[in-house]
Amino acid sequence: MSTLLEIKQYVNNFFNKFEAYIRPVLKLILALVALITINSKLGYMQKIDNSAIVLIAALMCSFMPLNFIVVVSALFIVLHMYALSLECAMVILVLFIVLFLLYFRFAPKDTIAVVLTPICCMMGIPYILPIILGLVGGPYSAVSLACGIIVAYSLKSINASAASLGAMETEDMATRFRLVIDGILDSKVMIVLIIAFAITVFVVYIIRRLPIDYSWPIAVAAGAIVDAVIVLICDLSMDADISVAGIIFGTLLAVVAGFITQFLRFNVDYNRAEKVQFEDDEYYYYVRAIPKVTVPAQKKRVKKINSSTVNNHRVISHDDYDDDDEE
Amino acid sequence: MIDKEKVILMTKLAAFEKNEGKKNMNIVNYFRSDYIGFQVLKAIIAATLSYALVLSVYVFYHFEDLMADIYKMDLLATGKNLIIMYLCLAGGYVVIAYMVYTYRYYKAKRNLKDYYVGLRKLENMNGK
Numbered sequence: 001m002s003t004l005l006e007i008k009q010y011v012n013n014f015f016n017k018f019e020a021y022i023r024p025v026l027k028l029i030l031a032l033v034a035l036i037t038i039n040s041k042l043g044y045m046q047k048i049d050n051s052a053i054v055l056i057a058a059l060m061c062s063f064m065p066l067n068f069i070v071v072v073s074a075l076f077i078v079l080h081m082y083a084l085s086l087e088c089a090m091v092i093l094v095l096f097i098v099l100f101l102l103y104f105r106f107a108p109k110d111t112i113a114v115v116l117t118p119i120c121c122m123m124g125i126p127y128i129l130p131i132i133l134g135l136v137g138g139p140y141s142a143v144s145l146a147c148g149i150i151v152a153y154s155l156k157s158i159n160a161s162a163a164s165l166g167a168m169e170t171e172d173m174a175t176r177f178r179l180v181i182d183g184i185l186d187s188k189v190m191i192v193l194i195i196a197f198a199i200t201v202f203v204v205y206i207i208r209r210l211p212i213d214y215s216w217p218i219a220v221a222a223g224a225i226v227d228a229v230i231v232l233i234c235d236l237s238m239d240a241d242i243s244v245a246g247i248i249f250g251t252l253l254a255v256v257a258g259f260i261t262q263f264l265r266f267n268v269d270y271n272r273a274e275k276v277q278f279e280d281d282e283y284y285y286y287v288r289a290i291p292k293v294t295v296p297a298q299k300k301r302v303k304k305i306n307s308s309t310v311n312n313h314r315v316i317s318h319d320d321y322d323d324d325d326e327e
Numbered sequence: 328m329i330d331k332e333k334v335i336l337m338t339k340l341a342a343f344e345k346n347e348g349k350k351n352m353n354i355v356n357y358f359r360s361d362y363i364g365f366q367v368l369k370a371i372i373a374a375t376l377s378y379a380l381v382l383s384v385y386v387f388y389h390f391e392d393l394m395a396d397i398y399k400m401d402l403l404a405t406g407k408n409l410i411i412m413y414l415c416l417a418g419g420y421v422v423i424a425y426m427v428y429t430y431r432y433y434k435a436k437r438n439l440k441d442y443y444v445g446l447r448k449l450e451n452m453n454g455k
Contacts, residue, residue: 094380101373102420106427174390181388 005293008264024062031061031069034115038076041122042155044162045083048076070111077155085165087177088158091184095154099147110137110144117148118155126152127250128257130197131223134204135216135261141205142198149197153190157183188240196230204258211288213270220258224251267293333452340445348442351435363428370424374417382409 015022035054043049057076061069074096082089104111113133120126126149133141161183168176184190204223208215228251235242268290276287354362386393393400 091384094384098377098380101377105369105373106424174387178388181384 004263005267008267009294027064027066027069028058028062030115031058031072034069034073034119035076037119037122038073038080041159042077042080042084044080048079067108067111070115073115077151081158084158084162085176085180087173087180088165091177091180092154092158095151099151103143103147107140107144110141113137113141113144114148114151117145118152121149121152121156124246125250125253126193126197127227127247127254130200130227131204131220131254131258132261134201134223135208135219135258136265137201137205139202139205142201145197145201146194149190149193153187153193154184157187188238189242192231192234192238192240192242195234196227199230200227213273216262216266217259220255220262223258224255227251227254269293330452333449336445336449336452340442340449343438343442343445347438351438351442354432354435355439359432362432363425366428367421367424370421371417374420375413378413378416 032054035057039049039054047053057072061072078089078093078096081092099114104114113129117126117129120129129145129148130142133145137144158180161179164179165176168179200223203226204219207219207222212218228247231242231247232244234240235247269292270290273288273290276285276289278285278287357365
């Protein structure tokens with residue numbers, strides 16, 4: 001444990017020292033992951049499915065605000081959809097504009113959740129998101145998560161109906177448009193995940209803020225159980241066809257991710273909690289102080305070898321010289 | 328000799344100025360009613376645009392049915408329904424926007440008050 005704490009402290013110090021360089025690098029990595037995932041899962045437009053273009057776009061994102069990654073990712077998605085069919089591009093563009101107009105004006109800091117949610121969904125690990133967002137975000141994170149899930153499952157359903165769209169080239173535009181919309185609205189998994197994840201975010205957020213010992217681990221465990229149970233119930237009642245093994249594996253992974261988040265964000269020692277009571281002119285204060293778990297930084301011992309030797313030599317030589325003069 | 332307390336206070340003030348402070352200053356530069364009114368106006372525009380987009384998708388989806396039934400439809404009742412739906416959507420959205428931006432205005436004001444208290448404290452430290 002102490003080794004882990006030392007590593008955490010070292011990483012913290014390293015980040016603080018080189019923050020100016022690390023931030024762009026992290027943004028570059030996030031943009032690369034997002035764009036490569038979009039290209040690998042969609043990849044209908046050959047012109048942008050190109051490593052040079054991805055690299056240039058990611059480099060641009062690394063020097064821009066974080067939300068620029070969302071804009072570039074949305075642009076890549078719309079272009080891929082346009083290459084697939086004009087109807088798909090229209091539907092996805094309307095979806096993005098409505099999400100931007102109605103929600104992201106309020107919570108611009110949360111837009112990154114919309115990028116991370118489809119990436120996690122495509123990687124098959126969406127269950128970690130409600131736990132992490134419940135721990136580090138607020139109740140409004142449920143809306144961001146829902147937006148991310150809508151984007152992810154809209155793309156998934158369009159991907160699934162790509163072959164049908166290709167075969168319907170002779171049909172009129174309205175028929176193909178209806179096929180795209182029906183595909184999105186019929187996605188029961190999307191509705192199940194939105195309900196389950198929203199409730200999980202609320203549960204995790206409420207429990208982690210309770211003034212009780214071990215509120216964060218309890219929040220993680222309760223969130224994981226609530227998430228799995230709601231997904232299973234909705235799956236059975238709505239016949240959404242979600243893999244049970246996937247739910248169990250995803251939930252276990254979510255618990256691990258939750259504990260890692262707790263270690264990084266809220267690592268306290270409840271055994272050393274102190275209760276103090278004092279008063280001033282206006283109030284009585286009942287304060288409960290819980291110390292953070294930290295390790296004392298090791299003091300660096302600097303052993304000077306060369307400089308002191310040189311100085312000694314100089315001193316000796318000066319002394320010798322003086323002595324010579326006196327003689 | 329370095330005054331540790333003063334350095335901590337100065338760092339906190341500088342960090343606030345650099346990040347939240349600028350945004351809060353922009354908010355508090357308006358009168359409360361002006362700021363909230365402007366944001367609510369933007370919310371109405373956003374809600375109207377969103378409604379128009381969703382409605383156009385709906386019309387396109389049901390285009391053939393609409394074209395077939397256009398002469399049988401009670402256009403007045405349909406228009407009335409559409410306006411009621413728009414008012415419900417825009418009204419709900421405006422209420423949410425009003426609450427969010429009122430909260431933000433007061434939060435920004437409170438943050439700036441704390442910031443000025445910190446500045447006064449720093450001034451007193453320098454005066455000693």
